[in-house]
Each structure stands twice: as C-alpha cells, then as structure tokens.
Amino acid sequence: MTDAAMSRQASAKSGGRMKTHGKLIDLCIDVFLFGFSLLMILPLVFLVSNAFKTPQEMLSWPPRIIPSDPTLENFRSVLADTPLPRWIFNSIAFASLSMVAIVATSAIAGYVLAKFRFRSLNIIFILILATAIVPFEVYMIPLYFQAQMLGILNSIWGLLLGYLVMSFGIFLIRQNVMHSIPDELLEAARIDGAGELWIFWRIVLPLLRGALGALAVLAFFQAWTSFAWPMIVTTTRESYTIEVGLALFQTGFTVDLGRLSAASAAVLVPSITLFVILRRNFVQGVASTGLKE
Amino acid sequence: MASVDIQDVRKSYGQLETIKGVSVDVPDGAFVVLVGPSGCGKSTLLRMIAGLEDISGGTISIGGRVINDVEPKHRDIAMVFQNYALYPHMTIAENMGFSLRLARRPKDEVDKRVREVAAILGLADYLDRYPRQLSGGQRQRVAMGRAIVRSPQVFLFDEPLSNLDAKLRVQMRAELKDIHARLKTTTIYVTHDQIEAMTMADRIVVMRDGIVEQVGAPLDLYDRPNNTFVASFIGSPAMNLLDGALCEDMRSVSVGNGMRLPFAGSVPASGRVTYGIRPEHLHLVQGTDGFEAVATSVEPTGSETFIQARIGEQAIAAQIRDRVAVRTGDVIHLRAMADKAHLFDAETGRRLG
Numbered sequence: 001m002t003d004a005a006m007s008r009q010a011s012a013k014s015g016g017r018m019k020t021h022g023k024l025i026d027l028c029i030d031v032f033l034f035g036f037s038l039l040m041i042l043p044l045v046f047l048v049s050n051a052f053k054t055p056q057e058m059l060s061w062p063p064r065i066i067p068s069d070p071t072l073e074n075f076r077s078v079l080a081d082t083p084l085p086r087w088i089f090n091s092i093a094f095a096s097l098s099m100v101a102i103v104a105t106s107a108i109a110g111y112v113l114a115k116f117r118f119r120s121l122n123i124i125f126i127l128i129l130a131t132a133i134v135p136f137e138v139y140m141i142p143l144y145f146q147a148q149m150l151g152i153l154n155s156i157w158g159l160l161l162g163y164l165v166m167s168f169g170i171f172l173i174r175q176n177v178m179h180s181i182p183d184e185l186l187e188a189a190r191i192d193g194a195g196e197l198w199i200f201w202r203i204v205l206p207l208l209r210g211a212l213g214a215l216a217v218l219a220f221f222q223a224w225t226s227f228a229w230p231m232i233v234t235t236t237r238e239s240y241t242i243e244v245g246l247a248l249f250q251t252g253f254t255v256d257l258g259r260l261s262a263a264s265a266a267v268l269v270p271s272i273t274l275f276v277i278l279r280r281n282f283v284q285g286v287a288s289t290g291l292k293e
Numbered sequence: 294m295a296s297v298d299i300q301d302v303r304k305s306y307g308q309l310e311t312i313k314g315v316s317v318d319v320p321d322g323a324f325v326v327l328v329g330p331s332g333c334g335k336s337t338l339l340r341m342i343a344g345l346e347d348i349s350g351g352t353i354s355i356g357g358r359v360i361n362d363v364e365p366k367h368r369d370i371a372m373v374f375q376n377y378a379l380y381p382h383m384t385i386a387e388n389m390g391f392s393l394r395l396a397r398r399p400k401d402e403v404d405k406r407v408r409e410v411a412a413i414l415g416l417a418d419y420l421d422r423y424p425r426q427l428s429g430g431q432r433q434r435v436a437m438g439r440a441i442v443r444s445p446q447v448f449l450f451d452e453p454l455s456n457l458d459a460k461l462r463v464q465m466r467a468e469l470k471d472i473h474a475r476l477k478t479t480t481i482y483v484t485h486d487q488i489e490a491m492t493m494a495d496r497i498v499v500m501r502d503g504i505v506e507q508v509g510a511p512l513d514l515y516d517r518p519n520n521t522f523v524a525s526f527i528g529s530p531a532m533n534l535l536d537g538a539l540c541e542d543m544r545s546v547s548v549g550n551g552m553r554l555p556f557a558g559s560v561p562a563s564g565r566v567t568y569g570i571r572p573e574h575l576h577l578v579q580g581t582d583g584f585e586a587v588a589t590s591v592e593p594t595g596s597e598t599f600i601q602a603r604i605g606e607q608a609i610a611a612q613i614r615d616r617v618a619v620r621t622g623d624v625i626h627l628r629a630m631a632d633k634a635h636l637f638d639a640e641t642g643r644r645l646g
Binding site: 192194 | 343344345364365366370371372374378380381391392395396439443
C-alpha cells in the first residue's frame with residue numbers, strides 16, 4: 001500500500017471516529033432535551049388528567065396519569081355552575097382587541113419614530129421608553145379611577161384601557177423598520193408618486209409582516225394571561241376574564257381541584273389552537289425580543 | 294425631455310455648508326455625469342434635484358420651471374438608486390408598473406407599457422418573479438425599467454452600478470449608453486468612478502468639497518484639466534504631478550537632481566510650478582536620451598507595462614505600450630512628450646499652460 005493510500009485510510013478512520021463522537025453528543029443532547037420537555041409538559045398532562053378524575057382519585061397516592069374511573073362530572077359542574085363560556089369570550093374579545101390596538105399603535109408609532117426626522121420625536125421616543133420601566137402596579141390605581149370616571153368598569157372597554165399601547169412593541173417595530181426598510185425604498189415610492197399613507201399601507205406594513213405577527217402573538221398572550229388589571233376592573237361574575245374566573249375556584253381555605261382542572265383544560269383549547277396556528281410568529285417573537293412575559 | 298438648470302445652489306445643515314453655490318446647465322437630452330470623491334456633495338445635489346433634500350439657496354429648474362418647492366412626485370423625474378430600491382414584496386411586473394398604477398392608468402395600458410420596457414431590457418421572462426429571485430444585474434435592470442416605464446423628463450442615477458461586479462459593470466455601462474441613445478432622455482448620473490464618467494458622459498461635472506471644479510466634455514477634461522485636482526482625478530492611472538521650478542528657457546521644468554522635463558507653449562509665470570504628465574505620454578528610451586529614473590516596480594499586463602519609478606524624491610509612473618525588459622532597481626531613461634505636458638501653479642494648483 002502506498003503512503004498516500006495509508007494516509008487516506010488513516011484520515012478516513014479518524015474522520016469516522018469523529019463522526020461517531022459527534023453522533024453520540026447529538027444523541028445525549030436529544031435525550032436531555034426530551035427528558036426536559038417531558039418535565040415541562042408533565043404539569044399540563046396532569047392538569048388534563050385531573051379534569052377527568054373523581055375527588056377521591058385525585059387525592060390518591062401515587063397519582064395516575066390515566067384515570068382509573070374517568071368522569072365528565074367536573075366539566076358538567078363547571079359549565080352548569082359558572083359562566084365559563086362567557087369568561088372565555090371575554091378573554092378572547094379582550095385579548096383580540098388589545099392585540100389589534102397594540103399592533104396598530106406600535107406600527108404607526110414605530111414607523112414614524114424610525115423614519116421621520118424631527119428633534120421632538122427623539123424626546124417622545126425617550127418618554128415612551130421610560131414608560132417601559134414603570135411597573136404596571138404603580139399606575140394601576142390611577143388607571144382604575146380613570147376607568148371609573150369613564151364609566152367603563154365591568155366591560156371589555158375597561159379591560160382594554162390599560163392594554164391599548166405597548167411601549168416595548170413601539171420599540172420593537174421602530175428597530176425593525178430601521179433595520180429592514182431602507183430609506184431609498186420610501187424615497188423611490190415618493191418619487192413614483194405615492195403619498196405617505198399609501199407608502200405606510202402598501203410598502204411599510206407588508207414588509208413588517210413578520211415583526212407585526214410576532215408582536216401580535218406577544219400582545220395577545222399578554223392580555224390573555226393578565227390577571228391584576230382584570231381583577232380590579234371587573235367586579236361582576238359576567239364580566240370576568242378566564243384568569244379571574246379560574247381564581248374563583250380557589251378560596252381562602254380550599255382549592256376545588258377537580259373543577260379548577262376541568263375549567264383550565266377547557267381554557268387550554270383556544271390557547272393551544274392559537275399557538276399552533278401562530279407557532280412560527282411566536283417563536284420569532286420570543287427570538288427577536290429575547291424575553292417573554 | 295427637458296433641460297435642467299442649476300443656478301447657485303446651496304445646501305446647509307445648520308452652520309455646515311455642504312454645497313457651496315453650484316451652477317450646472319444640463320441641456321435637453323444630454324447625459325451629464327457628476328463625479329467626485331466621497332463627500333464632495335454630488336449625491337446631495339442629485340437628491341436636491343429629485344426633491345429628497347431641501348434646497349437652502351439658489352434655484353433648480355426643469356424644463357424652465359423652477360421646482361425648488363415642488364414635491365418629488367410632481368417633478369416628472371425618475372431615479373435609480375445604488376441599492377436598486379425594489380419593493381421586495383412585489384413582483385417585477387408590479388415593481389415596474391408601480392408608478393403607472395399610482396397614476397391610475399388603465400390596467401391594460403400599464404401591462405402593455407411594462408411588457409414593452411421589459412422587452413427592451415431583456416426582462417420579459419422574469420415579470421412574475423420577485424426581486425430576491427433575480428441576480429444583481431437583473432435587479433439593476435428592473436430598477437432602470439421602473440424609471441423608464443414612466444417616460445419621465447429627466448432620469449437621475451445615483452451610483453447605480455456600484456453594487457455590481459467589474460464585468461457586469463462594464464456590460465451595464467454599455468446597456469445604459471444604449472438606452473440613452475434610444476430614448477434620448479435627459480440624464481444626470483452620479484458616480485465616484487471616473488472611468489464610468491469618461492465612458493458614458495456627454496459632459497462631466499467634477500466636484501470637490503461642495504463646489505464644481507470643472508465642467509466639460511470627457512476628453513476636454515482629460516486633455517486640459519483646469520487644476521491639479523481634476524488632473525489627478527480624471528484618468529487612470531492618474532496624471533504624474535511633479536514639483537519643480539520653471540527653467541530660464543521657459544521651455545522646461547527642473548524637477549530635482551538637475552533633471553529637466555520639457556513642455557511646449559509659453560506660460561506667464563516663473564518660479565515654482567507643478568509639472569503634469571500622463572503616464573502614457575512618457576516613453577522608455579535607450580541611452581542617455583530623456584531623463585533618468587530608478588524603477589521601483591514593474592507591472593506587465595500583457596498589452597502594456599506599468600513602470601513605477603523615482604526621480605530623486607518624487608514618484609513617477611509610466612505606461613509603456615509594449616513588453617519591456619526592465620526590472621525593479623534598474624536605472625531607466627524616460628522621455629516626456631512636451632506637447633502633452635501640463636503646467637500648474639504650485640500654490641493654487643491652477644492650470645498655467
């Protein structure tokens with residue numbers, strides 16, 4: 001065998017070893033991630049499982065994933081005793097309207113702040129950023145009094161009052177416009193005869209589709225999972241959102257686990273459906289923002 | 294088509310004046326190139342003509358109409374940008390027909406016009422594609438197509454070939470010339486590449502630091518540059534500029550080490566001057582004819598040979614249209630063509646003769 005052939009064989013062997021080594025590492029990572037995702041999903045699995053258990057089985061040890069005596073009693077009781085569909089509707093309406101409002105305000109403000117050069121705009125942008133560092137709890141009470149004065153307590157509009165604008169959304173869109181829409185594109189449109197509204201509607205918005213989709217998902221889930229504001233602005237059972245409604249199952253001394261699980265499992269349906277539809281935007285949103293509330 | 298008249302135009306950003314009173318007359322149907330180094334104000338001037346920058350002073354007229362305060366869309370101009378500025382979410386046909394659709398022209402007319410222009414530019418097969426599916430050269434053609442479709446009075450080009458590779462640039466240069474010859478639309482073209490300027494322009498405007506250094510036909514600028522800046526900017530390789538003193542015979546310049554470089558004609562000056570000679574106007578001679586120089590590098594390109602050399606402390610370049618047996622470090626003899634030499638004032642850089 002020639003030297004060259006031997007060296008080829010040796011390098012093929014070492015290449016093969018490296019390939020096996022790489023595969024082993026990949027397998028370890030896969031096993032770890034699989035175990036980790038099982039751990040993450042386990043509470044959800046138990047939640048759904050508990051919804052079908054009797055009170056006795058729920059307290060039995062060790063807990064079982066598949067109920068031995070499955071029952072729909074919890075669902076029947078929840079639907080009969082509470083206005084659960086109404087709460088789900090309130091939550092969907094609140095989250096959807098908040099999403100639309102946040103996407104609209106963020107798109108307009110983000111575009112203007114990114115592409116129009118006025119000195120005052122910088123000050124406005126700094127003010128908007130500053131609001132991001134003020135915790136909601138600080139202005140929650142004054143906002144409540146505003147809602148009261150406007151006479152919109154116990155309504156979707158009352159819920160929306162604190163969820164119309166998201167300073168982070170404005171920031172996100174501003175950065176996106178700056179990085180993904182060159183000035184020349186807008187200038188070309190102006191020379192071609194387009195007006196400012198037309199440019200925004202036909203050029204800027206289509207190019208921001210990805211970012212706006214991500215923001216829409218973030219905004220929807222922000223409203224969907226909000227608790228404190230709906231808790232103080234709604235006081236009648238009919239006006240509750242799902243988050244507030246679910247808290248009713250928890251009293252000072254007991255937790256009605258069966259019915260809570262059934263209600264939660266029912267609530268999961270719209271959330272999971274939306275997540276599946278908008279999965280790509282959601283991942284993009286989390287990736288581009290690096291955070292999720 | 295229309296002429297463009299730029300009169301004493303100025304542009305200031307606060308205290309900083311970037312365009313300092315520029316006047317240029319662009320005749321109807323002409324191809325005028327604004328050329329100059331980065332930051333000279335050529336793109337700003339073009340953007341002022343387009344209406345994308347406010348005019349701080351002076352007037353710009355298109356077809357005899359002052360357009361200082363006219364919106365870009367009402368100036369009847371079309372602009373091609375360096376980065377093409379194609380709408381990424383629209384097909385090529387939609388990109389090209391954009392302005393006509395905005396003008397609410399009938400759909401049939403828009404389609405017909407787009408197809409006509411696409412045929413001229415060889416884009417007929419790509420009308421349903423998106424910009425990202427085209428090569429750089431094709432995108433550039435689409436950008437031109439979008440401008441041509443409108444049949445504007447004036448075309449404005451802002452370094453349109455800068456993003457293309459060298460081979461494609463040469464091809465697109467020829468295509469642009471061809472299109473201009475066909476359409477005869479008044480064109481103002483900005484570039485920092487003097488080769489582009491030389492090969493395409495009817496008239497070149499050389500700019501530096503917000504002022505016009507010289508305006509003229511390409512070969513006029515090449516043959517009679519007004520100053521050392523134009524002399525060194527126009528032409529590649531650049532003109533040799535050597536510091537020297539006018540000799541008493543008033544027919545030659547002493548450039549150190551007793552070397553005398555000849556020039557023809559008379560000049561109303563004396564003392565220190567700058568002697569200019571283009572590399573191709575230097576000939577390699579045998580024996581002790583001409584002046585002596587030491588070769589510092591020799592670059593054969595096949596058809597010609599570039600020799601970098603030193604005369605005393607000064608560098609000089611020669612472009613010899615032949616293959617020569619010179620090596621680095623050799624002492625060579627060069628002869629300057631006296632009738633091709635230029636003399637400039639050593640202090641102001643202005644042309645003397």
